[in-house]
Amino acid sequence: MIQKTHNQKAWFLVLPVIVLVAFNAVIPLMTVVNYSVQETFGDNVFFWEGVKWFEQVLHSSRFHDALLRQLAFTGIILVIEIPLGVLIALQMPRKGPWVSVCLVLMALPLLIPWNVVGAMWNIFALPDIGLLGKTLNSLGIAYNFTRDPTAAWFTVVLMDVWHWTSLVVLLAYAGLSSIPDAYYQAAKIDGASRWAVFRYIQLPKMKRVLTIAVLLRFMDSFMIYTEPFVLTGGGPGNATTFLSIDLVKTALGQFDLGPAAAMSLIYFLIILLLSWLFYTVTMRNEGD
Amino acid sequence: MTLELEKIQLRVGADSHIYETDLSLEAGRFNILLGTTLAGKTSLMRLMAGLEKPTAGRVLFNGRDVTHVPVQQRSVAFVYQQFINYPNFTVYDNIASPLRVQGKSRAQIEAAVAPVAELLKLTPMLHRLPSELSGGQQQRTALARALVKRADLVLLDEPLANLDYKLREELREELPPLFADQGATVVYATSEPVEALLLGGYTAAMSQGRVVEFGETQTLYRNPGSVLSARVFSDPPINVMPLTRDAQGVVIAGERYPANGAFTALPFGDYHAGIRPHHLTLADAKGDSIAFTASVRVSEITGSESLVHARLHDHDWVSQNHGVHAVNPGDAVTLHMHTNRALVFDRQGRRIH
Numbered sequence: 001m002i003q004k005t006h007n008q009k010a011w012f013l014v015l016p017v018i019v020l021v022a023f024n025a026v027i028p029l030m031t032v033v034n035y036s037v038q039e040t041f042g043d044n045v046f047f048w049e050g051v052k053w054f055e056q057v058l059h060s061s062r063f064h065d066a067l068l069r070q071l072a073f074t075g076i077i078l079v080i081e082i083p084l085g086v087l088i089a090l091q092m093p094r095k096g097p098w099v100s101v102c103l104v105l106m107a108l109p110l111l112i113p114w115n116v117v118g119a120m121w122n123i124f125a126l127p128d129i130g131l132l133g134k135t136l137n138s139l140g141i142a143y144n145f146t147r148d149p150t151a152a153w154f155t156v157v158l159m160d161v162w163h164w165t166s167l168v169v170l171l172a173y174a175g176l177s178s179i180p181d182a183y184y185q186a187a188k189i190d191g192a193s194r195w196a197v198f199r200y201i202q203l204p205k206m207k208r209v210l211t212i213a214v215l216l217r218f219m220d221s222f223m224i225y226t227e228p229f230v231l232t233g234g235g236p237g238n239a240t241t242f243l244s245i246d247l248v249k250t251a252l253g254q255f256d257l258g259p260a261a262a263m264s265l266i267y268f269l270i271i272l273l274l275s276w277l278f279y280t281v282t283m284r285n286e287g288d
Numbered sequence: 289m290t291l292e293l294e295k296i297q298l299r300v301g302a303d304s305h306i307y308e309t310d311l312s313l314e315a316g317r318f319n320i321l322l323g324t325t326l327a328g329k330t331s332l333m334r335l336m337a338g339l340e341k342p343t344a345g346r347v348l349f350n351g352r353d354v355t356h357v358p359v360q361q362r363s364v365a366f367v368y369q370q371f372i373n374y375p376n377f378t379v380y381d382n383i384a385s386p387l388r389v390q391g392k393s394r395a396q397i398e399a400a401v402a403p404v405a406e407l408l409k410l411t412p413m414l415h416r417l418p419s420e421l422s423g424g425q426q427q428r429t430a431l432a433r434a435l436v437k438r439a440d441l442v443l444l445d446e447p448l449a450n451l452d453y454k455l456r457e458e459l460r461e462e463l464p465p466l467f468a469d470q471g472a473t474v475v476y477a478t479s480e481p482v483e484a485l486l487l488g489g490y491t492a493a494m495s496q497g498r499v500v501e502f503g504e505t506q507t508l509y510r511n512p513g514s515v516l517s518a519r520v521f522s523d524p525p526i527n528v529m530p531l532t533r534d535a536q537g538v539v540i541a542g543e544r545y546p547a548n549g550a551f552t553a554l555p556f557g558d559y560h561a562g563i564r565p566h567h568l569t570l571a572d573a574k575g576d577s578i579a580f581t582a583s584v585r586v587s588e589i590t591g592s593e594s595l596v597h598a599r600l601h602d603h604d605w606v607s608q609n610h611g612v613h614a615v616n617p618g619d620a621v622t623l624h625m626h627t628n629r630a631l632v633f634d635r636q637g638r639r640i641h
Contacts, residue, residue, distance in 0.1 A: 182368040185339055191360030191389050204376040 035261035053262035063263065065238065066246040067270075073153075073242060074221045077160050081217055082210065084161070085168025090198070092173055103173075106166045114163075118230025121159045125231075145232060149239035152232055156240055159227050164220065168213045175209035176202060211282045215275055222271050243267055289350050289363075289440035289473050290315050291336060296345030298331055305331040307497045308345070313473055313490075315350075318464050320484045320505060321477040323494030323520055329477040332494070333443045336475060337364045349440070362441070365434035365472075369446040371426035373418040379429050380405070380414040386437040404436045407466065424455040431459075435466060442467050444476045448483075460486060481523040485509060493517040515560060515637035524565045524595060524606050531561040531632070540578070540625075541603040549576035549627025550641050559640065562631035565608035570596065570615075573626040584619045598623060 036053055038046040057063050092102050109117075127133040127144045136143040145151040179202065187197045225244040228234055234241035234249070241249070247267065251260035291313040298306040306328050313319050321329040334340040335347065338359035347355045354362055365386075373382045380401060387397045405411045408428040418426050427447060434442055444463075448456040464487055467474045478484055484491050484505055491505040493516070501508060501517035512518035518526050529541040533554040537547040540561055547554070551561075572579075582598035582605060589595075594613040598605050598621060607623050615621055632641040 180370050180372070182370050182372045185334075186366060186368070186372045188339065189337065189359050189364055189366050190386050200374050200376065204374075 032261045032264050035257050036265055037258075039258050049258060053258045054266070057259055057263045057266060062238075062246065063266075066241055066243050069239075069241065070222060070243045073157070073224065074218060076157055077164070077221050078214060078217055080157070080161050081165045081168050082214060085165050085213065086172045086206070086210070088165070088169045089172035089176055090202070092169070094177065103170070106169050106173075109163050109166050110170075112163070114226035115230055117159060117163050118227045121155060121162075121227070122231050125155050145236075147236055149236055152228075152236060152240050155231060156224075156228050159231070160221065160224065163227075164217060167216065171209045171213040171216075172206055175206035179205045207282075211279065214282075215279060218278065219271055219275060222274075290348075291441060291473055291475075292346075292348040292351075293332075293335070294346040294348065296335060296342045296347065298335060298340060299343045304497055306335065306342075309499050311492060311499055311502060313475065315473055316468065316471045318468060318474045318476065318487065318489030320487055320489060320491040321475060321494055322479070322481060322484045322491050324479055326496075327479075327494040327520075328497040329479075329494055330445055331497070332499075333366075333445055333475060333477060336441065337366055337443055338362050339366075363439045364441045364443065365437045365439035366443045367427075367430050367434050367445065367447045369449045371418070371423060371430055371450070373426060373429050373433070375418060378415050378417060379410055379421070379425075379432075382418065382429050383410075383432045383436050386433060400436050401432075404432045408432045408435070424451055424459070427451060427459070431463075431466070435470070438470055438472075440472060442472045442474045444474065446477050446479065449479075463487070464489065481509075481521050484521070491521070493520040495520050511639070512562075512631065513639045515562060515633045518562050518631060518633075522564060524608060526631075527561075527563045527565065527568060527605050528633075529561050529563070529603060531559045533557060533559065538578075542601050543580060545578045545580070548578065550630045550632055551627055554632060554641065558635050560633040560635065560637065562633060563625055564629070564631075565595070565606040567626040567629040568605060568607045569624050569626070570594075570607060570609050570613055570621060571624065573624045576627045578625040578627055579622050580625070581620050581622050584615050584617050584621055586617060587613075587615050589614075596621065596623075 037049055037051070039049050040046050088106075092106075093099055112120075122130075124130045125133045125143075125145055127137055127146075133143055133145075142148070143151050145155045183201050183205075184197065187201055192200070223244055224242055225248070228240040228242060228245060229248075232240055234245040244267075247260060247263055250256050250263060291311075293309060293311040295308050295310060296306060297304070297308050309332070311332075321332060323329050331340065335342055338347070338354065338357060342355065345355075346353055349362070373379075374385060377385065383401045383405060384397045387400060392400070401414075402411075405414055408431060410425065410428055410432060413421060413425060418429060421429065427450075431447065434444075447463075448459055451459065460483065463476075464474075474489075476487060476489075478487075488505050490503065491508050492502040493500045493508065493512075495516050500520060501513050508517065509521050512521060515528055519528070531551070532539040533547065533551060534556050536544065538545055538551045538554075567573075580600060582600035584596055584598050585604070586597040587594065588597075589612055591612075592610070594609045594611065594615075596607040596609065596613070596615055598607065605623060631639065634640055
């Protein structure tokens with residue numbers, strides 16, 4: 001018979017993790033839940049409100065607009081970054097001295113802090129002195145991101161593509177490098193075209209990493225805050241007020257802590273739900 | 289189809305992958321490339337297929353120079369050690385893929401795939417994806433793809449190496465007739481001498497980027513033309529020892545013995561003696577032999593066989609014996625060299641007797 005030993009010291013060993021998770025996730029989340037069902041005017045005085053804030057948020061056209069903008073933004077950047085990333089990864093050399101050069105170049109944007117990216121592009125795109133803005137204007141294209149919503153969107157999307165396509169490139173490249181050379185030889189012997197090799201060998205072999213890439217880009221872009229904040233603070237008007245900018249305006253601008261907490265929870269659930277849906281659908285047909 | 293390699297060479301940068309080689313494979317035969325890893329088997333196959341352009345020399349199919357003909361126009365099928373199939377095609381679509389590229393009709397494809405699938409026992413799993421198959425089934429699918437193509441040249445690069453023992457045995461028996469029935473010229477690369485012997489046909493012994501010798505498999509095994517091809521075609525490794533024949537008898541590895549067996553008729557001079565491990569036994573030999581005592585270094589028992597590694601002066605001997613012989617490291621054992629079976633080479637490694 002197996003003698004089970006009970007050693008209470010084990011609790012001590014998992015304590016750091018418990019503390020970390022508690023302070024990192026559980027306590028903040030519960031605080032938000034707490035705020036989302038109560039009204040407070042400060043001084044630690046709370047009034048029970050039930051689901052009032054949730055109803056208010058779900059029925060507010062301001063939230064709807066921010067959500068729509070958010071979905072549109074995420075949709076646009078996914079449609080651009082995923083194919084572009086794959087395309088660049090396909091062009092990268094498979095071996096030789098240029099591999100490390102390419103990898104470092106690709107990794108550079110990922111190493112730059114988000115607010116620095118925002119500031120850089122803000123200056124770059126300024127219509128009077130920025131290289132991009134000035135060039136566009138002198139080419140006869142009216143471009144002013146502080147006044148024109150289309151220009152503001154264009155700038156934010158461009159910024160995000162510049163900042164994050166590299167991530168897709170690196171993931172896709174990793175997927176491509178794991179394909180044994182024999183696959184390409186076999187395709188060559190079959191007389192398969194370049195497109196057939198991509199469609200029937202490279203794409204299926206990259207499916208897993210691309211799923212991860214889409215998930216990461218979806219979650220990250222859905223939480224975008226810094227770039228539009230640095231660029232126009234969500235403007236012009238509300239043109240680039242995405243969910244997180246709206247949330248910060250509600251919480252810290254207007255100090256509506258209850259609605260802001262309710263909104264955070266809804267926001268969190270949307271991301272969770274969409275990520276889960278996407279993952280389940282793409283992985284449904286996976287064998288092994 | 290006759291395949292000829294004429295003074296073919298392959299250099300990549302400063303490295304020679306294949307040194308100048310001539311090889312002629314006749315139509316419809318089963319040919320084996322035998323050699324250790326890095327002997328150049330895969331490089332040579334890539335040259336035959338046209339996946340690699342030779343640095344010098346020519347490749348001829350039926351006398352026609354195809355050196356510069358791209359691989360997809362050459363009627364070649366290739367099966368690899370890894371199980372290579374299109375990952376999101378079913379088994380059926382995988383087998384059909386070369387025919388689709390050739391532009392065959394639906395009916396033609398169905399008529400061609402069905403018997404091949406039946407032959408390779410894939411019929412019940414035609415609608416599965418490769419990832420849902422066992423390793424053996426995946427490799428059968430790859431073989432079926434090569435088979436259905438009815439290529440003139442079929443290249444099999446250690447196709448059974450990644451399979452488990454049982455499956456390997458099973459497929460090894462099935463393989464040669466499969467392609468022979470098509471009249472294809474088959475080239476099969478392996479690193480195992482035993483596998484070459486089991487497959488039969490013709491064998492090219494390869495070592496360090498060269499075809500050392502080419503001939504009928506059994507003949508090449510029994511009568512290697514050089515030390516090098518004897519070494520390539522021997523597992524466990526053949527014992528090769530310096531030998532001197534003089535008026536008093538022979539000196540082998542520094543010890544003097546009476547001359548008998550293959551050594552009797554040798555003119556006086558310096559040679560190398562090659563004795564296969566199963567011709568060096570613990571049991572006394574029937575017929576001529578030389579006995580000597582050596583001390584055991586390692587003893588391996590595989591169940592039906594015992595391998596004894598023993599040392600005398602500075603020379604290591606390997607002895608292969610039937611049955612279980614329990615000897616321990618450090619023991620002194622008497623080994624019997626079957627001198628009738630010994631191979632004699634000159635000091636340059638060419639076969640004398």
